[in-house]
Amino acid sequence: MQTAKPGQPGSPPILSRAKELVYPSLREAVDELHPGIRHMVEYHLGWIDAEGRPDSRGGKSVRPAFAVLSAEAAGAPAQTAVPAAVAIELVHNFSLLHDDIMDQDRERRHRTTVWARYGVAAGIISGDALVVLALDQLLRRPEPAALAAARRVWADTRDMIGGQVDDLGFEERVAVTWEECVAMEAQKTGALLACSACVGAILAEAPAPVVEGLAGFGMHVGLAFQAVDDMLGIWGRPEVTGKPTSSDLRRSKKSLPISAALEVEGPGRDELAGLLGDFHTREPAESELERAVELIESSGSRERTARYAADHLRAALEMLDSLPIVPEAHAELAGLARFLGERDY
Amino acid sequence: MQTAKPGQPGSPPILSRAKELVYPSLREAVDELHPGIRHMVEYHLGWIDAEGRPDSRGGKSVRPAFAVLSAEAAGAPAQTAVPAAVAIELVHNFSLLHDDIMDQDRERRHRTTVWARYGVAAGIISGDALVVLALDQLLRRPEPAALAAARRVWADTRDMIGGQVDDLGFEERVAVTWEECVAMEAQKTGALLACSACVGAILAEAPAPVVEGLAGFGMHVGLAFQAVDDMLGIWGRPEVTGKPTSSDLRRSKKSLPISAALEVEGPGRDELAGLLGDFHTREPAESELERAVELIESSGSRERTARYAADHLRAALEMLDSLPIVPEAHAELAGLARFLGERDY
Numbered sequence: 277m278q279t280a281k282p283g284q285p286g287s288p289p290i291l292s293r294a295k296e297l298v299y300p301s302l303r304e305a306v307d308e309l310h311p312g313i314r315h316m317v318e319y320h321l322g323w324i325d326a327e328g329r330p331d332s333r334g335g336k337s338v339r340p341a342f343a344v345l346s347a348e349a350a351g352a353p354a355q356t357a358v359p360a361a362v363a364i365e366l367v368h369n370f371s372l373l374h375d376d377i378m379d380q381d382r383e384r385r386h387r388t389t390v391w392a393r394y395g396v397a398a399g400i401i402s403g404d405a406l407v408v409l410a411l412d413q414l415l416r417r418p419e420p421a422a423l424a425a426a427r428r429v430w431a432d433t434r435d436m437i438g439g440q441v442d443d444l445g446f447e448e449r450v451a452v453t454w455e456e457c458v459a460m461e462a463q464k465t466g467a468l469l470a471c472s473a474c475v476g477a478i479l480a481e482a483p484a485p486v487v488e489g490l491a492g493f494g495m496h497v498g499l500a501f502q503a504v505d506d507m508l509g510i511w512g513r514p515e516v517t518g519k520p521t522s523s524d525l526r527r528s529k530k531s532l533p534i535s536a537a538l539e540v541e542g543p544g545r546d547e548l549a550g551l552l553g554d555f556h557t558r559e560p561a562e563s564e565l566e567r568a569v570e571l572i573e574s575s576g577s578r579e580r581t582a583r584y585a586a587d588h589l590r591a592a593l594e595m596l597d598s599l600p601i602v603p604e605a606h607a608e609l610a611g612l613a614r615f616l617g618e619r620d621y
Numbered sequence: 622m623q624t625a626k627p628g629q630p631g632s633p634p635i636l637s638r639a640k641e642l643v644y645p646s647l648r649e650a651v652d653e654l655h656p657g658i659r660h661m662v663e664y665h666l667g668w669i670d671a672e673g674r675p676d677s678r679g680g681k682s683v684r685p686a687f688a689v690l691s692a693e694a695a696g697a698p699a700q701t702a703v704p705a706a707v708a709i710e711l712v713h714n715f716s717l718l719h720d721d722i723m724d725q726d727r728e729r730r731h732r733t734t735v736w737a738r739y740g741v742a743a744g745i746i747s748g749d750a751l752v753v754l755a756l757d758q759l760l761r762r763p764e765p766a767a768l769a770a771a772r773r774v775w776a777d778t779r780d781m782i783g784g785q786v787d788d789l790g791f792e793e794r795v796a797v798t799w800e801e802c803v804a805m806e807a808q809k810t811g812a813l814l815a816c817s818a819c820v821g822a823i824l825a826e827a828p829a830p831v832v833e834g835l836a837g838f839g840m841h842v843g844l845a846f847q848a849v850d851d852m853l854g855i856w857g858r859p860e861v862t863g864k865p866t867s868s869d870l871r872r873s874k875k876s877l878p879i880s881a882a883l884e885v886e887g888p889g890r891d892e893l894a895g896l897l898g899d900f901h902t903r904e905p906a907e908s909e910l911e912r913a914v915e916l917i918e919s920s921g922s923r924e925r926t927a928r929y930a931a932d933h934l935r936a937a938l939e940m941l942d943s944l945p946i947v948p949e950a951h952a953e954l955a956g957l958a959r960f961l962g963e964r965d966y
Binding site: 310312313374377378396397398400401403404405407408409411412415416423426427430431433434437438440441442444445 | 655657658719722723741742743745746748749750752753754756757760761768771772775776778779782783785786787789790
């Protein structure tokens, strides 16, 4: 998921603006963590390297950016969104820390993952501490809108976890339908992006139709974003993704292109299902991975997934057009959506 | 931690009363879980066995019992405490699911633990789902007291996690002082018991001094309870504890009797420290475990820990005596505290 970094050419300015706005508070929150795990979290966030030296390899701040823009869309100052932006960024990183263990991913953003470096116990407890810290950002605040935001963040965190349960369950299954995969991704990725795209408006006390419209926009963006990510999981170059080639195939993940290929009847499907079954039990050979990719491509699934991503991006932009929001924020939301839905791979 | 079971002779009646009162709501909450993990949680809770058949091996419902009594202590009906009792029981079980992985415990309550049976990923995601479900019990409620209760539960969950960070860190260290161990246990065990003992009163909108007094009582009970548990971790009989003999020694846990023994200077301490260091890197021989127990006993640490437990039990009862609470609830709180602080091992 690494294309243009914030502040680099091609990256929407809101990404670096959100980072500048939200990071001081995120830093303060992380500083509250127990010293026994703080350095692991800082390492995970890309703020320090494995030797404890300052680093700057953090994520793209996509979720804080949506949160900030959603406050501005509702006519509130950017600052209004900060507690929710911090909360969501912490929830997101809680899920990354735990997912890396569950998926046995040893590398993320070109670095060794926390559990692979510090052990499974460290990865579990760091994630636990982050999810508690996350909600605390909103729970501790006195204003009623913060409670509404807390409820929204919590409901979407719950959906996100449900999506991860499905995702894990799908690895055990031979075939998963496209529809099942869409439903899983709506929960696993869509929910927290929908949350990001409306929670600033909740804190700004925007009317319900605006809040729900922004959430719908965020859901479409999330689905497009995840579809592109699924393509990166098969065709992404390791130097771009920070992960091994065909990482999703190696783990028998049932992503969109894979589920689509498994829906096209014929000998190709049987061969692909056989290979994926094998990959679930042993390390695949490079030639087998190449064969699996070939089978997916010849099924037309790459095009189907790309079309689906484009459709959701279009739906997101149309939904945005229907909302009575501040034009500058509208333009930035649209730009960010396009940036995420049209990523290069 | 198994002595008299609820409903058995010697068990305070509040344990079965709390179970009857709280379990229907706990069941409803668990029913909301994703079907992909619900059966694992039900297995963990002792409601079904590994084959999915109904079972009844649940825990003692200590925390729900305190929560219910704390509402009654403040003059409210027992039912007032239920949402908080469910929340705390879920937080407690979230911590058990994750701690079992972190501590690599393969057995709990005489059964295989969830991660040992269903895998590490299953244990992690089940715990994650429970902690989200837990707070949701209070967040979703409209009354202002529920928000106050949610904040309290969350603050204590945070402390509990801090205690677990310390506990894990202590395993890596040769020696831990008695004071450090006390501070760790106050967080790891005391916080959630303090929470249980006051959260019903919070929902009953009791005055702050009553809430804080009950929390203080719960903290003392928690410290006494954990000290007894620490003794069980060395001297407990497996048929009583459901764990292997000297389970804490096997894992180089720095519990109170162990930290106390490491504070008594002399050749015994050096030998014990050497053994514990070895146990951290390899499976101990039975003869080595026996020798470690002998060294701890000859240091006088067993008596020191027993005295400490008795002191905290007494402090708990004194604190209770100072509070303007309903006499019947007072008597039941005192009885439950005694039951926990004077467990047989």
